[in-house]
Amino acid sequence: MQTKTAEILCVGTELLMGNVVNTNATAIARGLAELGLNLYHQSVVGDNPGRLREAVELALSRSDLLITTGGLGPTYDDLTKETIAGCLGRGLLPHEESRRAVLEHFRRMGRAPCPNNLKQAMMPEGARVFPNRNGTAPGCAIFGAGKWEGKVAILLPGPPRECEPMFREEVMPFLQEGSDTRLVSRCLYFFGIGESALAQKLDRLMRESQNPTVAPYCKTGEVMLRVTARVGKEEDPEPVLAPALEEIRREAGEFLYGVDVGDLQTALVRALLEKGLHVAAAESCTGGLVAERITQVPGASGAFEWGAVTYSRAAKERVLGVSRETLERYGAVSPQAAAEMAAGARRASGAQIALAVTGNAGPEPSEGKEVGLVYVAVSSPALSTVRELRLPARGSDSRAFIRELAASHALRLGLEAAWAL
């Protein structure tokens, strides 16, 4: 299928009430950008057939492809399918495969479906149906008839854990069908450089390169660049990707910590598993966040056995063997305390690499140390060091921001130690 302009319409009163964050729109927008489709409008309407119809007519008048989320459920206010099929001049017909899937779902749950549930097995005539592996409502692509000939509406369920996999696994391949090219992406992960500084270094590439395209995505303290090549079905993508990847490494390689790794904790756990190493964590101001992020990674148990949250001075002394003299002379927020915490965690855990974090995440200065002053330390046979961070304290969520960024710095330090071993 070839389309030029797409548009997203999310249906749900819960979005208008501010009850849930619209992550579906973000996930779909990101996928459309990867496919190289233009997206100029996103909108939200409630579960109201009149306003839904108006929104659909407006979208079809200015876009080739409409993607909707929500309103596919079994209740009386789920009316996206009926309404949009009506707009596009398509009636609803029983869809045997969807009916079997609904019946099977209820059989497994040991309950009987009510007539409303079977409403989900009615599909617009001529529609392409997308199975739902994480719920009961199938999605579909409806092909416009009459005045909307040539337009396509794709309907997805509302719950993100149903919508996002269906979009990635079913809709994105559908949108590439009939194309004689395919998209191949590499995701490059950076830490320690902001989006604008990275964009400045790679200005020409990011603004001008058409194949591959280079698009940035940010989260706290990190930037991910997605480099996407469009190549023939059987073509090797490497020659298309290589010059851009080389330029990125040349300009910003010092900040690059991994390719297709997902995040810092996954990069760290993978590096540890590859080398048969273990890491331990001793945390004060991050309060367990370093350990929590490491253990987010499936299989982390092969690389992580032990973490300590030593929030008080007494715990730092008792659990990690930090000396009272250090705590009294330099304070708990000091490079000396951080180094002793890391050394103590390595001793107590038997891991080859130990990370430590101590600092003041706020909201108030403590022991004379300002908010945002953090020390992260690593102890390992190849690399033992302490880094001082002065993290910005502003806005209402600065405590969470400082903790998140401090944990990221610690994970980054662990990765360096793992590389060095």
Added chain:
Amino acid sequence: MQTKTAEILCVGTELLMGNVVNTNATAIARGLAELGLNLYHQSVVGDNPGRLREAVELALSRSDLLITTGGLGPTYDDLTKETIAGCLGRGLLPHEESRRAVLEHFRRMGRAPCPNNLKQAMMPEGARVFPNRNGTAPGCAIFGAGKWEGKVAILLPGPPRECEPMFREEVMPFLQEGSDTRLVSRCLYFFGIGESALAQKLDRLMRESQNPTVAPYCKTGEVMLRVTARVGKEEDPEPVLAPALEEIRREAGEFLYGVDVGDLQTALVRALLEKGLHVAAAESCTGGLVAERITQVPGASGAFEWGAVTYSRAAKERVLGVSRETLERYGAVSPQAAAEMAAGARRASGAQIALAVTGNAGPEPSEGKEVGLVYVAVSSPALSTVRELRLPARGSDSRAFIRELAASHALRLGLEAAWAL
């Protein structure tokens, strides 16, 4: 100011690219619902003056109040203010107070503003200006002239840490100006009951009550009900709130864990601080999340000193004194191991209350225990118990979901122990 119908328009190509999640729309929608304003449409457009103008005209044609986010910055593609002022028939004039604020901001940063920065100090004629305490771009309310007489557009900056406080602190009071009533809310926090079950118990109240209104907000495993009374400026809100609060306590009091507490960890830390108690945490499958959530709360150091992440069997034995026999006979994921972890954490920490979590968060069964089987335990002088949880394992994020829910159950158990002491 009295308005009937509001509409949200978010401006920013980063939203259309899926680069950032639109949390601003959620925060504003929630505030408008609290104020009792109708919101029928949300939309997103990129930094494109033509499409922005079309979106503004459409919004003004169907709504009384338009709230926009984004496009107030100093760069060439920040054109929300110019475009909307133009639509509403208002020119831009220098605004002395905003100019002083920009100059003061740059003086503090030790840099000189460029002419673009002073663009932010130009304001539409007759506008009400909202100061920005977390950034440089002020917001404003523009009052329509000519064909848009009576319509109002409120412009807010794009970064959430600037937008959300400005909306709460400046715009919500502005929208209530001239009203002879005020809104007073109580937030009731529930754990252990789903939104639909709670809605069933409180069906009449949630559907029919006009004053106070009762609106639910959900997050993983939790529901918050906001009960909002509209009362005269000097009127006591208690008599308006009391009957609804009583009905809620009668129907669902067993699941209510706090009023105006924010979340489980804040409720726990407050209860501990009030009674001068400490809590400790020993975690396996949650990997530090219980400690991390407790230490999210400012002032947690008065109630939390020590946590242990004992991911391996060896760590459970060494740090917590769990017996090898228990681990061998029942496994690390067992009620026996959970109880010994909690008892060991209480001994090792000296805290009055110790929490423990052990389970299988997935993705694979381990030691013959299925994904989602979790034991949470508490040890304290008044309450020592173990609870078995069978948490649903489905969807791509089930590991994170199981860990989050398991940590919530542990915090809830800690709260019970704190109440009992």
